[in-house]
Amino acid sequence: MATWHPHLWHPTTQVATADPPLRAVRARGALLELEDGRQLIDAISSWWVTLHGHAEPEIAAAVAAQAQTLEQVIFANFSHPPAEALATALSARTGLERLFFSDNGSTAVEVALKIAWQWWRNQEAAGTPGAAARRRLIAFDGAYHGDTFGAMALGERSIFSAPFQPLLFEVARAPWPATWWDDEGIEAREAAALQRLEQLLEEVPTAAVILEPMIQGAGGMAMVRPSFVHGVAERVRAAGALLIADEVMTGFGRTGALFAHRHAAIQPDLIALSKGLTGGFLPMGVTMASEGLFAGFVDAEQPGRTLFHGHSFTANPLGCAAANASLALLERQAERFTGFEARHRPHLEALARHPRLRRPRLLGTVAAVELVVERPGYLNPVGRELQRRVLEQGVFLRPLGQVLYLLPPLCLSDAQLEQCYAAIGLALDAL
Numbered sequence: 001m002a003t004w005h006p007h008l009w010h011p012t013t014q015v016a017t018a019d020p021p022l023r024a025v026r027a028r029g030a031l032l033e034l035e036d037g038r039q040l041i042d043a044i045s046s047w048w049v050t051l052h053g054h055a056e057p058e059i060a061a062a063v064a065a066q067a068q069t070l071e072q073v074i075f076a077n078f079s080h081p082p083a084e085a086l087a088t089a090l091s092a093r094t095g096l097e098r099l100f101f102s103d104n105g106s107t108a109v110e111v112a113l114k115i116a117w118q119w120w121r122n123q124e125a126a127g128t129p130g131a132a133a134r135r136r137l138i139a140f141d142g143a144y145h146g147d148t149f150g151a152m153a154l155g156e157r158s159i160f161s162a163p164f165q166p167l168l169f170e171v172a173r174a175p176w177p178a179t180w181w182d183d184e185g186i187e188a189r190e191a192a193a194l195q196r197l198e199q200l201l202e203e204v205p206t207a208a209v210i211l212e213p214m215i216q217g218a219g220g221m222a223m224v225r226p227s228f229v230h231g232v233a234e235r236v237r238a239a240g241a242l243l244i245a246d247e248v249m250t251g252f253g254r255t256g257a258l259f260a261h262r263h264a265a266i267q268p269d270l271i272a273l274s275k276g277l278t279g280g281f282l283p284m285g286v287t288m289a290s291e292g293l294f295a296g297f298v299d300a301e302q303p304g305r306t307l308f309h310g311h312s313f314t315a316n317p318l319g320c321a322a323a324n325a326s327l328a329l330l331e332r333q334a335e336r337f338t339g340f341e342a343r344h345r346p347h348l349e350a351l352a353r354h355p356r357l358r359r360p361r362l363l364g365t366v367a368a369v370e371l372v373v374e375r376p377g378y379l380n381p382v383g384r385e386l387q388r389r390v391l392e393q394g395v396f397l398r399p400l401g402q403v404l405y406l407l408p409p410l411c412l413s414d415a416q417l418e419q420c421y422a423a424i425g426l427a428l429d430a431l
Contacts, residue, residue, distance in 0.1 A: 012160075019388070027054030030412045032396065040396040043420045045409045047398075048217070048249050050280035052329055053411035059279045059325045066321035075101065075314040082320030086286075089327055093258060095267050096288035100307075101315040105248035105274035106146025108285030109210075112270040113137075113150045114309055115289055116208035116242045119296045122305045133205040134241070137169075138197070140176040140211055144218035145246050154210055156219060159378065172200045178222035180359035181352070186225065194231045201239040208270075209236045210244040213260035214363060217249035220403045221368035223361045229264035242269040242293075248285075252276035253330055253337030253410070256364030269293060279326035284319035336410040340365045343414065344406070347421040354428050357404075368405040371428075377401050386427050393423030 002020035010021060023035040030053055032040045042050060052059070070080055087099040100115070102108050123131035137154065144160075145151040152161045153168040161168065175193040179186040200206070213229050216222040236243045245268035250260035254276065257263055261271070270293070274285040299305045313319075330337065344367045352360035352369055360369045371382050383399030390397050397404070397420075406420055 019384075029053040029055075030409050030416055038394070040391070040394055041408070041412070041416050041420060043395050043397050043406050043408050043412075045276075045407055046280060047275075048254070048407055049275045049278075050409050051252055051276035051326060052279050053409040054280070056279055056281075056326075056329070056411075058329055059281050059322050062321045062325035063281055063318050066318050070317045072313070072316055072318075076310060080315070080317055080320075082317050082324060083315040086320050086323050086327075089324065090273070090286065090288060094271055094288045096269075096271060097291040098289045098294040100287045100289065100309075101311070102285040102287065102309075103311045103313055104146075104283050104285045105272065106148040106151045106285075107311070108248060108272035108274050108287050109145045109151045109154065109244075109246055110148055111285075111287040111309060112210070112244045112246075112272045112289075113154065113208070115270060115287065115293055115297075115307060116244060118305075118307060119242070119293050120207045122296045122299075125302065125305065130205060130240075134207040136172055136200070136204040136206040138172045138174060138200055138206055138209040138241075140216070141173050142176045142178070142216050142219040142222055143210070143212060144216065145210065145212075146248075172204070174200055176216060176219075176222060177224055177228055178216070178220075179225060180223070180361040183359075190225065190228050190231075193228065194235065197232060197235055201235060201241065206236075206239055206241040208242040208244055210246055212246045213250055213266075214255050214263055215250055215260065215366060218400065220400050221361070221366060221405045223363055223366075223368070226264040229261065230266055233264065233266035233268075244268060244270045244272070246272045248272055248274045252326070253334075254365050254407070256338055256341050258330075258337075277326070278319050278322035279329070281322040281326075282316070282319040284316065284323060330410075333410070337365060340410065343417060347417065351421055351424060354425070356428050356431065365410070366405065366407050368403060371402040371404060373402045382431070385431065386424075389427035389430055390420075390423040393419070393426060395420050395423040397424075 002022055004020050024032050025035050026033045030041055032042050090099055091097050100111050102111050120131050120134045139154045143155050145154040174197040177189040177193045233243055245261050247259055251273045269290050271288040278284050297305055297307050341364050344362055348360055348362055348367045356372055357369045358372055373380055373382055378401040380401045383401050386399055387397055
């Protein structure tokens with residue numbers, strides 16, 4: 001029987017009302033094995049990080065080999081081959097020349113924010129006309145960018161950030177025209193959102209705009225069209241501001257493209273990456289930046305223009321080895337992420353006909369739908385109840401309130417995918 005450990009504090013968990021945690025003892029592929037012998041399909045990739053599947057042999061071998069060679073070195077004074085290989089590979093694939101290492105998605109966003117903000121301050125110190133006025137930051141309604149303070153400030157104000165509201169800096173917000181299948185009103189909502197963004201960019205000189213390309217993850221798997229993302233980039237570029245793409249969730253094939261911004265054929269100035277970066281093996285974040293931004297921090301006469309940011313485990317060689325192996329595997333088996341949407345589609349089409357569901361949407365490996373409820377929101381108990389019921393069918397999900405989604409590892413078999421959808425159908429009938 002599951003119980004609470006007397007010394008652990010679990011994330012985003014109200015102990016007074018939550019079910020005790022399940023005790024996992026091993027995992028392989030898409031399956032988690034519990035202490036009592038049960039096996040569960042990990043249908044959300046363990047919070048979206050387990051890209052290829054658990055205990056993926058090639059990544060495990062790369063980490064093991066690296067552990068016997070160089071496990072850690074201070075990156076402020078040293079470099080090493082795994083970090084250099086990863087930087088070269090990601091630069092070639094993102095179009096951004098410089099890579100800054102951190103340790104998770106929130107800090108990858110924090111680094112992007114600090115680079116964008118300080119770049120303008122460095123430009124101001126150098127006497128660049130107009131740089132001093134660029135102090136506005138723009139994000140989108142419903143956004144989630146992480147739980148550290150800068151990332152919280154950029155995200156939608158919510159129950160997650162409410163206790164810290166007095167400590168969060170001001171951010172202007174534009175609408176996020178989320179869409180779904182057979183959405184007849186999307187054209188008008190998209191046009192209105194872009195018009196509002198234009199107004200915000202014109203009102204106050206803007207330093208940077210941040211968005212999650214194509215999908216707001218923790219905000220409810222809220223998807224937009226490529227035309228909207230392209231329109232945002234055009235307007236940001238015309239206003240002379242910097243564009244930050246938060247691809248912490250959407251990167252590494254999750255949307256059917258290697259990176260989600262490719263759907264809209266745009267080039268961000270900064271990209272935050274984490275989650276699938278190491279295939280789920282080790283915590284790591286990176287921020288990709290353009291050479292032009294990097295050059296704004298290089299000044300032999302002005303040491304204050306340095307980016308004074310770092311982490312003890314920056315560019316950890318084990319994490320770099322895992323990331324290199326994961327990226328090589330991902331590209332060698334590209335059909336697994338480019339073809340996943342077609343595997344989802346017939347199952348989601350059938351599920352979406354259930355009378356308790358609405359607003360189905362699908363992009364790449366991510367399928368989402370909403371339960372019809374009176375009070376939508378993260379705390380709506382319907383998600384937790386549905387989680388319990390699909391668990392009885394051998395599937396692990398973690399709905400976002402009334403938003404039900406599947407985001408499985410790429411190794412998921414057709415039979416396992418079918419089991420996921422069947423479990424959801426039975427759970428809906430039993431609610």
